[in-house]
Every structure is written in C-alpha cells, then in structure tokens.
Amino acid sequence: MDKFVRKEGLVAPLDRSNVDTDAIIPKQFLKSIKRTGFGPNLFDEWRYLDRGEPDSDNTGRPLNAEFVLNRQRYEGATVMLARENFGCGSSREHAPWALLQFGIQTIIATSFADIFYNNSLKNGLLLITLDAATIDQLFRETESQEGYRLAVDLEHQSVTTPSGESFSFEIDPHRKHCMMNGLDDIGLTLAHADQIKTFEAAHRARQPWLFG
Amino acid sequence: MAGKTLYDKLWESHLVRSETDGTAMIYIDRHLVHEVTSPQAYEGLKLAGRPVWRTDSVVATADHNTPTRNWHLGLDGITDQVSRLQVETLDKNINEFKAKVYFPFLDKRQGIVHVIGPENGATLPGMTVVCGDSHTSTHGAFAALAFGIGTSEVEHVLATQCMVIKKSKAMQIVVDGDLGLGVTAKDVALAIIGQIGTAGGTGHAVEFAGSAIRSLSMEGRMTLCNMAIEAGARAGMVAVDQKTIDYVQGRMFSPTGATWDQAVTYWRTLTSDADAQFDQVVRLRAEDIVPQVTWGTSPEMVAGVDAQVPDPEKESNPVKREGYARALQYMNLSAGTALTDIQIDKVFIGSCTNSRIEDLRAAAAVARGRKVAANILQALVVPGSGLVKAQAEEEGLDQIFKAAGFEWREPGCSMCLGMNEDQLSPGERCASTSNRNFEGRQGAGGRTHLVSPAMAAAAAVTGHFIDVRQLPVLEA
Numbered sequence: 001m002d003k004f005v006r007k008e009g010l011v012a013p014l015d016r017s018n019v020d021t022d023a024i025i026p027k028q029f030l031k032s033i034k035r036t037g038f039g040p041n042l043f044d045e046w047r048y049l050d051r052g053e054p055d056s057d058n059t060g061r062p063l064n065a066e067f068v069l070n071r072q073r074y075e076g077a078t079v080m081l082a083r084e085n086f087g088c089g090s091s092r093e094h095a096p097w098a099l100l101q102f103g104i105q106t107i108i109a110t111s112f113a114d115i116f117y118n119n120s121l122k123n124g125l126l127l128i129t130l131d132a133a134t135i136d137q138l139f140r141e142t143e144s145q146e147g148y149r150l151a152v153d154l155e156h157q158s159v160t161t162p163s164g165e166s167f168s169f170e171i172d173p174h175r176k177h178c179m180m181n182g183l184d185d186i187g188l189t190l191a192h193a194d195q196i197k198t199f200e201a202a203h204r205a206r207q208p209w210l211f212g
Numbered sequence: 213m214a215g216k217t218l219y220d221k222l223w224e225s226h227l228v229r230s231e232t233d234g235t236a237m238i239y240i241d242r243h244l245v246h247e248v249t250s251p252q253a254y255e256g257l258k259l260a261g262r263p264v265w266r267t268d269s270v271v272a273t274a275d276h277n278t279p280t281r282n283w284h285l286g287l288d289g290i291t292d293q294v295s296r297l298q299v300e301t302l303d304k305n306i307n308e309f310k311a312k313v314y315f316p317f318l319d320k321r322q323g324i325v326h327v328i329g330p331e332n333g334a335t336l337p338g339m340t341v342v343c344g345d346s347h348t349s350t351h352g353a354f355a356a357l358a359f360g361i362g363t364s365e366v367e368h369v370l371a372t373q374c375m376v377i378k379k380s381k382a383m384q385i386v387v388d389g390d391l392g393l394g395v396t397a398k399d400v401a402l403a404i405i406g407q408i409g410t411a412g413g414t415g416h417a418v419e420f421a422g423s424a425i426r427s428l429s430m431e432g433r434m435t436l437c438n439m440a441i442e443a444g445a446r447a448g449m450v451a452v453d454q455k456t457i458d459y460v461q462g463r464m465f466s467p468t469g470a471t472w473d474q475a476v477t478y479w480r481t482l483t484s485d486a487d488a489q490f491d492q493v494v495r496l497r498a499e500d501i502v503p504q505v506t507w508g509t510s511p512e513m514v515a516g517v518d519a520q521v522p523d524p525e526k527e528s529n530p531v532k533r534e535g536y537a538r539a540l541q542y543m544n545l546s547a548g549t550a551l552t553d554i555q556i557d558k559v560f561i562g563s564c565t566n567s568r569i570e571d572l573r574a575a576a577a578v579a580r581g582r583k584v585a586a587n588i589l590q591a592l593v594v595p596g597s598g599l600v601k602a603q604a605e606e607e608g609l610d611q612i613f614k615a616a617g618f619e620w621r622e623p624g625c626s627m628c629l630g631m632n633e634d635q636l637s638p639g640e641r642c643a644s645t646s647n648r649n650f651e652g653r654q655g656a657g658g659r660t661h662l663v664s665p666a667m668a669a670a671a672a673v674t675g676h677f678i679d680v681r682q683l684p685v686l687e688a
C-alpha cells in the first residue's frame with residue numbers, strides 16, 4: 001500500500017449521514033474476480049441514472065448531474081467530506097477499494113463505522129474524525145470557495161485550510177506508523193521474514209516430508 | 213505440569229513468534245486454493261509485486277462454480293459467464309504463480325477441495341492446513357490443525373506462509389459407546405450440534421475423542437470434523453491412530469521409504485496426553501444417538517427421525533422461540549408434525565461433508581433394488597471428486613443409482629450452495645447430505661433438511677423421511 005505522510009488535495013462534500021457500504025459499492029460488483037476496477041462503480045446508484053453491471057463498460061452510461069462527484073468543480077477531488085456513521089453496513093473490503101481506486105485518499109467525517117474504519121486504514125485510505133462544528137465549517141467553506149483544498153498532514157496529525165487554519169486529529173500510533181510507512185499486514189509480517197525463514201529451515205529438518 | 217492437548221502440540225510445532233498480547237505467527241504447511249476466494253488474493257500479490265512464499269505448499273482445484281454435467285462441452289459448459297471467468301482466472305493465476313499441484317476443471321482428479329486434499333495425501337497428520345473456505349476443518353480428521361480463512365488472509369498466507377492469530381481455547385467432545393447400525397458420523401455431528409448449539413464451540417478448537425469416534429473410519433472422521441464449523445469451532449480434530457496411518461499410506465503425495473518411517477514415528481505422538489487439560493469437555497453417549505434430521509434453518513434445529521417438529525411456544529427463551537417460529541414459517545412446517553410425515557421434492561447426495569466412497573456405498577445400499585418415489589422431482593448423486601467417481605463406477609454404484617432413478621453427476625460442490633446451475637426452486641424441499649440449511653442456501657426460497665447419505669437415499673425411495681433402519685437391504 002502507498003505511504004501516507006502529507007497529502008494535499010481538492011475537497012468534495014458528500015453531505016449525507018449513514019452512507020452505507022451498499023451505497024459505496026452495490027452488491028452486484030462483489031461477483032468480480034478483481035480487487036481493482038471498482039472506481040467507475042463507486043456510488044454507482046447515485047452517480048448513474050441506470051443500473052450498473054459488473055464488467056460492463058461505464059463510459060456511455062447516463063450520469064446523474066446532481067450527484068456531487070459528477071460536478072465539474074469537484075473533478076479530481078482526493079479529499080471527501082462526510083457526516084456521521086460513514087461506511088456502515090457490510091464488511092466488504094470492496095468499499096475502501098472503490099474509494100481509493102476512484103481517487104479518494106482521505107475522508108473527513110463526524111464518525112465512521114467500525115469495520116469500514118479498519119478495512120480503510122488497512123488499505124491506506126486515511127479516515128479523519130473531527131467534531132461536528134468543524135465539519136460544518138469545512139462544508140461551508142468547501143461549498144462557498146471553488147477549488148477549495150485541504151492539506152492533510154498525518155505525521156503532525158493536522159488538517160489545514162487554505163487560509164492557514166489548522167485542526168488536529170487523533171489516530172492510534174500503531175496505525176499511524178503503518179500508514180506512514182506503507183505497511184500493510186503482509187508488510188508487517190514480512191518484516192519478520194528472517195524469523196520465518198529460520199523457522200522454516202528447522203521445520204524442514206524436523207519434518208522433511210512436508211516440503212517438496 | 214499438566215500434559216499437552218493435541219491442539220497444544222500442533223500449535224507449538226508451528227509457532228514462528230508470539231507477541232506479549234498473545235498474537236502469534238503460525239507457519240502454514242498446506243494451502244488449498246479454489247476459484248472463488250483466490251482471485252483478489254492473487255491480484256493483491258500482483259499489485260504489490262510479491263511472489264508466493266512457498267509454491268509447493270499450494271494445492272489448487274476448481275469446485276464451487278463448475279457444472280456437474282455436460283463436461284464434454286468443456287468451458288462452454290459453464291453457462292454463467294461470471295462463473296466461467298472465475299474458473300478461467302484460477303487457471304491463469306496458477307499458471308503464473310505456480311502450485312505443487314493443480315487439478316483444474318475437467319481433470320480426472322478434480323473435485324471438492326476438502327475431498328481431494330486427503331485422498332491425494334496432500335493433507336498429512338501434523339500439518340497446518342488453510343483454505344479460503346470455512347469447511348477446512350475437515351482436514352482436522354488427520355490430527356492436522358486446519359481452518360478456513362478470508363480472502364485477505366489467503367493473500368497473507370500466499371505471501372508470508374504464515375497466519376497471524378491468537379490461540380483458541382481447547383474443547384474436548386467425547387462420544388463413548390457403540391453407535392447403532394445405521395447411525396453414521398453425520399448423525400453424530402448433528403447430534404453434537406443439537407446438544408451444544410451452533411455457537412457452542414465458538415472460540416474453541418475442538419478435539420473429538422472417545423470410543424465411538426475411534427470406531428469411525430477416516431471418512432467418518434472427516435464428516436465429523438467438517439461440521440465442527442457448524443458447531444461454531446474454527447477447527448476440529450481427531451488424534452492419530454492406526455487408521456490414520458493406514459489411510460495415508462500409498463497416496464499420491466504421501467512420504468515413502470525411510471521418510472515414511474520417520475513420519476510415522478512422529479505422527480504417533482499426535483494425541484492428547486492422558487493428563488491434558490481442556491477448557492471445556494462435552495460428553496455424549498453413542499447409544500443415545502439415532503439418525504438425525506434437521507427441521508429448521510440452522511444445523512442446531514435438529515432432532516432424531518422418530519421425533520416431531522417442535523412447538524416454538526414450548527420454548528422458554530424468547531430469542532429461541534422467535535427463531536423457531538421464523539424457521540417453521542420459512543420451512544412451511546407446523547409444530548407437532550412427525551418428521552417421517554414430511555414429504556420431500558428433491559434429494560441431494562454430495563458436498564464436502566458426504567460425497568466420499570463410503571457415503572456413496574451407504575446410499576447405494578439403500579437404493580439397491582428400489583426406485584426413487586414418484587413425488588421426487590430430482591435425486592442427484594454428486595461424487596466428491598473424479599477419483600471417488602471412478603471408484604464408485606468400478607464398484608457399479610453408478611448403475612445402482614441410475615437403475616433406481618438417481619442422476620449420476622460429475623464431481624463438484626453442486627447443490628450444496630447452488631453456485632452452479634444445480635439449485636432448488638423457491639418452495640422446494642430437499643433431503644440433503646450437505647452441511648448448511650440456511651435460508652436460500654441451496655437456491656432462493658429452497659428448504660433444506662440435513663441428513664446422512666443413507667437417510668437421504670431412504671427419503672428418495674419413499675418420498676418422505678423415514679428411519680433408514682426400517683428398510684431392509686435388498687438384493688439387486
């Protein structure tokens with residue numbers, strides 16, 4: 001997974017509470033054999049006016065012009081603003097995959113659902129929780145200022161607005177370490193590769209029939 | 213100090229490292245791979261540029277999506293394009309990432325992943341075995357530590373050969389005494405689940421012990437361990453004895469010569485010490501177990517074939533009462549109905565629980581000289597693997613089934629989960645030898661009753677549930 005130290009990007013406001021994983025990526029896309037390719041179907045039922053199917057071409061589909069991510073001023077957004085309980089619903093890892101593959105790197109909201117939080121950080125998608133008043137302020141500024149960008153500094157745990165105002169956020173030190181160093185679970189285990197190899201050699205000597 | 217359980221021994225012999233909070237890194241010897249839970253794992257490896265840590269640990273097959281007929285059409289026989297792509301993707305991934313062995317769709321050794329491991333000697337005593345499938349507990353019959361894992365963990369094991377987990381508690385389920393004639397491992401499994409419930413084994417690794425367990429064949433032990441997951445336990449296991457060693461000898465990947473002798477010496481240590489302590493012990497008497505039939509939508513909703521559908525009103529626990537009532541409604545059954553009065557529409561003999569040669573022999577013994585009843589719309593026999601199918605045909609079992617009006621199919625998971633075209637239609641009632649009777653498991657709206665292979669065959673030839681012990685064995 002990509003390292004996350006400091007990122008800065010255009011903000012898109014998704015002004016809804018309880019955005020569930022079914023909305024983020026509808027169930028028909030779970031039949032896919034891939035871990036990639038979910039970006040075009042992120043928020044499929046909200047973004048398009050017709051029903052999407054896995055493995056079909058999305059380019060000619062009728063867009064819902066009302067939906068925030070379809071508005072030109074938010075094109076290329078990497079930061080998403082949201083309200084409370086974002087990511088509730090199923091445990092599908094496809095939800096953070098879809099967000100990341102669409103280009104979202106950070107979501108700032110009042111609160112997140114548990115499993116979604118874990119899944120996201122495992123995949124390098126930074127979720128930041130701020131208080132409701134701050135979220136209100138960020139929504140107002142994003143909507144009133146075209147091209148509104150936020151600087152997200154994971155190292156110093158801060159979010160900075162274009163006017164230089166800064167808000168700090170909390171994150172578990174272990175998760176912060178993993179994200180800053182681009183370590184996923186596999187990366188963490190592989191940090192002990194020498195120990196695995198040592199064990200493996202001894203195991204092979206004891207039970208040679210398990211190998212080959 | 214107390215002695216060690218079999219689980220302790222398996223755990224300790226695979227412990228790579230452990231943290232102070234109890235999180236441990238466990239080395240994995242065998243990784244069984246199938247088409248449904250592996251594609252994203254392989255793609256993850258590709259994206260991260262990571263190789264498979266040890267390709268000779270991987271044994272792969274396609275089983276969930278594959279059709280059970282029209283094999284002469286090849287891949288074109290897979291009519292659902294999404295399913296076909298999953299099967300083709302496994303071909304591609306194994307080709308690229310390699311494996312110790314791959315039994316692809318149409319191969320003569322292809323079959324359900326939990327059947328092909330043991331029958332090819334790819335599952336050996338003392339191993340740690342994982343697979344992206346919850347019924348991996350099956351392999352515990354060989355005194356192996358075996359459990360199902362999710363897709364992210366599949367990728368983790370492919371990349372690191374390790375799993376990061378915490379140790380479970382140890383539970384011992386002791387079944388002593390003699391099983392009656394016509395009472396099988398499946399009945400023992402269902403009776404255990406009926407007693408401890410589907411959450412009874414949660415957080416535990418279960419060891420099955422006692423004279424009735426020792427009397428089971430290796431195939432019977434596989435059936436039992438297969439359903440440990442239905443009792444909530446991630447792993448089930450049985451200690452090594454002479455039957456274990458006899459079963460393993462001479463199989464495709466079993467050790468030979470001096471290595472064999474060395475292995476057997478080690479395998480004989482794979483039993484719980486006499487003074488080992490378990491966190492929990494459950495006891496059943498073999499004599500109390502009769503052929504079982506589930507009546508609800510959870511494997512714990514089970515009773516002896518001589519019983520009636522229970523009355524939810526008599527259940528004091530309100531959550532259970534509610535669950536029973538909902539189950540009866542889904543199953544379209546009323547309280548007090550004798551299980552033997554339940555008419556069925558379809559019969560499925562197969563799945564990783566009951567599709568091995570002894571299962572087919574038991575079903576054929578009932579089907580011989582009889583005909584599938586007129587009210588049965590379909591009676592399927594789906595062998596667990598190509599090898600099982602060949603063996604059954606050599607013994608003429610296919611002829612017995614066909615003469616009785618059963619369909620004799622190609623191996624795979626088939627109607628166990630209906631991912632291919634073998635499914636129940638809404639409202640249809642099935643006597644099934646599989647392991648899950650959840651709502652819609654065998655097809656949307658379908659109603660599943662779990663039974664042993666002999667009981668399924670008996671239901672097929674009478675059209676309703678019946679105590680198989682009342683049907684005399686006929687000559688052909």
Ligand code: SF4
Nearest residue numbers: 347563564625628629
């Ligand atoms: S037979 Fe059924 S339970 Fe067994 S692996 Fe196949 S789908 Fe799963």
